[in-house]
Every structure is written in C-alpha cells, then in structure tokens.
Amino acid sequence: MSDLAAVTGSVGSLGYGLAAIGPGIGIGLIFAAYVSGVARQPEARGVLQPIALLGFALAEALALIGLVMPFVFGK
Amino acid sequence: MRAAALATPVTAAGKGYEPPSLEAFHFKSFFDFSVLGVQFHVTKIVTMMLFATLVIAIFFLAAFRHPRLVPGKLQAAGEIIYDFIRNSIAVDVIGREGVRFAPYLTTLFAFVFLNNLFGILPLAQVPVNSRIAFPAFLALISWVLFNYLGIQRKGFGPYFKEMLFPPGVPKPVYILLTPIEFVSTLFVRPFTLAVRLFANMFAGHIMLLVFISGTTYLLTVSNFSKAFAPVSFLMAIVLSVFEMLIIALQAYIFTILTAQYVSGALAEEH
Numbered sequence: 523m524s525d526l527a528a529v530t531g532s533v534g535s536l537g538y539g540l541a542a543i544g545p546g547i548g549i550g551l552i553f554a555a556y557v558s559g560v561a562r563q564p565e566a567r568g569v570l571q572p573i574a575l576l577g578f579a580l581a582e583a584l585a586l587i588g589l590v591m592p593f594v595f596g597k
Numbered sequence: 598m599r600a601a602a603l604a605t606p607v608t609a610a611g612k613g614y615e616p617p618s619l620e621a622f623h624f625k626s627f628f629d630f631s632v633l634g635v636q637f638h639v640t641k642i643v644t645m646m647l648f649a650t651l652v653i654a655i656f657f658l659a660a661f662r663h664p665r666l667v668p669g670k671l672q673a674a675g676e677i678i679y680d681f682i683r684n685s686i687a688v689d690v691i692g693r694e695g696v697r698f699a700p701y702l703t704t705l706f707a708f709v710f711l712n713n714l715f716g717i718l719p720l721a722q723v724p725v726n727s728r729i730a731f732p733a734f735l736a737l738i739s740w741v742l743f744n745y746l747g748i749q750r751k752g753f754g755p756y757f758k759e760m761l762f763p764p765g766v767p768k769p770v771y772i773l774l775t776p777i778e779f780v781s782t783l784f785v786r787p788f789t790l791a792v793r794l795f796a797n798m799f800a801g802h803i804m805l806l807v808f809i810s811g812t813t814y815l816l817t818v819s820n821f822s823k824a825f826a827p828v829s830f831l832m833a834i835v836l837s838v839f840e841m842l843i844i845a846l847q848a849y850i851f852t853i854l855t856a857q858y859v860s861g862a863l864a865e866e867h
Contacts, residue, residue, distance in 0.1 A: 572685070572853065579850040583789065586796035593619055593803070 534592020541588025548581035614814045617806035622727060622799075646725045649711040653704065679703050682852065690856040691863065698859060701742075702852050709735065709794065710848035716802055717837050717844070724798040724844075729791065732798075732851075736791035739855040744783075747862030756862070790854060797847045801840045808833035 556574035560567050626638035660675025668676055682703040687695035712731065716724030726732050747756040760782055761775045808829050815826040 572689075575846060576850060576853060579793065579846060583793040583796060586800045587792060589800045589803075590796045593799075 534595065538588050538592060541591070542585045545581045545583075545585035545588075548584075549578055552577040552581060614811070617803055617810055621802070621806055622723070624723075642723065642725055642728055645715050645721055645723075646712060646731065649708065649715070649725065653707045653711060657704075657707075678707065682706050686849075686853050686856050690853060691860040694863065695856065695860070698856065702856060705735070705855060706848050706852040709851050710845065713794075713798055713844040713848060716798060716805075717840050724802060726794050726847075727798040727802050729795045732791040732794040735794075735851070736787045739790060739858060740787040742855070743858040743862040746859055750863055786858060790851065794847055794851055797843055801836075801843055804836055805833060805840065808836060 552574055556570055559570050624640040624642055626640050628639035630637050630639075656671075657675055660671045664672060679699065683696060683699040686706075687699040687702055689695075691698060709726065712725035714724075715721035716727070747760075750756070751759065761778055762771060763774070763778065766774060812826050812829040812833065815822045815829055
C-alpha cells in the first residue's frame with residue numbers, strides 16, 4: 523500500500539471534466555456578449571441570435587467530443 | 598478497487614449498476630443482402646433512415662403538388678419550412694444567389710432534423726445520427742459541394758490560391774497561415790461538421806439512457822432508493838425536452854454551416 527491516492531475505473535471521466543472547462547468558459551463568454559448586445563440594442567436581437575447560437579454550437583461541440591472520447595477509448 | 602466498489606453499490610443479487618455502453622448503439626441486422634460483393638445489413642437504424650427519406654419525400658411532394666395562391670394546410674406547412682431555410686439561411690448567409698441552394702438546404706435540414714428527432718420519438722428512440730456513418734456522409738456531400746462550387750466558379754488554381762494564400766497578409770505570415778488554412782478547410786471542416794452532429798446525438802442518447810436505466814436500477818436496489826427513482830425519471834423527462842432543443846439546433850447548425858462554406862467558396866476575392 524504505497525499509493526497515497528489512487529483512482530480506479532475509467533480515467534476518461536476525469537478527462538471529460540477537464541475537457542468541459544474550456545467550452546464552459548467559451549459558452550459563458552458567448553452568451554454574456556449576446557445578452558449585453560441585446561440589452562444595449564434590443565432591435566439587434568434578430569441579427570445576433572443566429573450568431574450566438576452558431577458560436578454556442580461550435581463551442582459546445584468541443585465538450586461533446588470530450589464526452590464521447592471516454593466511450594471510444596474507454597476499454 | 599475500493600473506490601470502484603463504492604461507486605457501484607452491489608445489490609443482493611450481486612449485480613451492480615451497469616452504465617449504458619456502446620452496445621446501446623448496436624442493433625441486430627434483420628435483413629442481409631450483398632450487391633457486387635458488398636455486404637448490406639438492414640438494421641433498425643437503416644430502416645428509420647429510409648423511413649425518414651420516404652416521409653420527407655412524400656411530405657414535400659404532397660405539399661407542392663398543386664401549389665395554389667392561397668395555400669392549404671399542407672402547403673402552408675411546407676412553405677413555412679422552405680421560407681425559413683430560404684430567408685434566414687440561404688439568402689442571409691449566401692446572399693441573393695443563395696436561392697439556388699435553398700432546395701438542397703431545406704432537404705438537408707429536414708433530413709437531419711427528422712433523423713435526430715427519432716432520438717425522442719416513441720418506438721424509434723434512437724437517433725439515426727448517433728451512428729457516425731450518417732453525419733459523415735452528409736458532411737462529405739457538403740464538402741464535395743463547396744469545393745466543387747469553388748472550383749467551378751474560380752477555376753482550380755485560383756480557388757486553391759485564394760484558400761491557401763488569403764490576400765492582405767504580410768508575406769512571412771504565410772509560412773504559418775498556409776498549412777493551417779489547408780488543414781482547416783480541407784480536413785477539419787468536414788470532420789467537425791460530422792463529429793459535431795454525431796457527438797451531440799450520441800451524448801444526448803447516452804444521457805437519456807443513464808437516467809432511464811438509473812430509474813429502473815434504483816427501483817430494484819432497496820426501499821430507500823425507490824424514493825429517488827422518480828427524481829431520476831423526472832430528470833429523464835427534463836432532458837428529453839432539452840434534447841428537443843438540441844435536435845432542432847443541430848439540424849439548424851449543420852445547415853447554416855453548409856451554407857457558410859458554400860458562401861465562402863463562392864465569395865469574390867476582396
């Protein structure tokens with residue numbers, strides 16, 4: 523018993539936690555910019571919405587790739 | 598070992614909770630045939646895809662069979678979908694020329710949307726796009742489309758010159774920029790297009806499975822855990838609604854990105 527701390531099971535689940543940090547920050551920034559944009563100029567909502575959703579989906583995909591990887595390389 | 602034992606409590610029967618695995622995406626083939634030595638296996642997924650194709654074809658044919666100035670119910674439904682794609686994707690992203698691509702984009706949107714929707718439809722309950730072959734082939738079509746249009750519009754040499762050497766950049770930057778542009782346009786674009794759709798549907802299906810199988814598992818462990826089964830079940834319902842949003846959003850994203858790539862390939866040099 524020389525191990526001070528050990529993790530068993532799939533290390534991929536830790537990997538997902540790490541992979542979710544970046545997209546989490548990214549999605550936060552995207553919607554922060556969207557909300558402040560709409561707050562300043564409510565009539566620009568129609569223009570901003572598709573751009574915000576596009577950015578959201580692009581950032582979210584990274585987190586999802588992180589979620590899929592443990593399943594792909596899990597065993 | 599101890600941590601793993603704690604994470605998965607063992608029931609009286611000695612069988613712990615089994616999280617959903619890739620097995621959930623494997624379906625038995627119920628009809629095999631081969632054409633020219635190529636094996637074809639018709640599974641539930643393939644049947645659903647063919648069904649979706651049929652539904653979309655019949656819907657649009659029926660909607661626009663006898664177009665009237667004052668549309669009937671079916672024609673109105675078809676027009677809403679087509680108008681949405683034409684105005685808010687084709688014309689907004691590609692420009693006036695985009696009207697030419699509106700029929701393809703509408704079909705693409707409807708196909709991706711319906712195949713995603715199978716994920717939460719009763720009886721189907723698995724999205725077709727959670728098998729990567731389907732998004733990969735759709736992405737391949739988009740890739741061929743925008744490269745073909747670019748080459749057709751500008752010619753082979755100028756198209757690649759504009760792609761690899763975007764104007765208005767100091768010369769030494771090309772050492773870095775050209776390889777990045779090459780990889781990102783020709784390889785990363787179709788890859789991310791396919792993987793984004795696939796991963797969204799795959800992850801969504803896994804999430805639903807975790808909460809549904811968690812509900813049934815909690816019901817079997819002990820009387821105490823039974824109290825928490827409804828919470829897990831409620832979560833599955835909430836996630837189904839969330840999935841509905843993701844389904845529509847991913848179909849929209851796939852279409853708008855295809856339109857953007859086409860628009861980039863057609864754009865004149867500045």
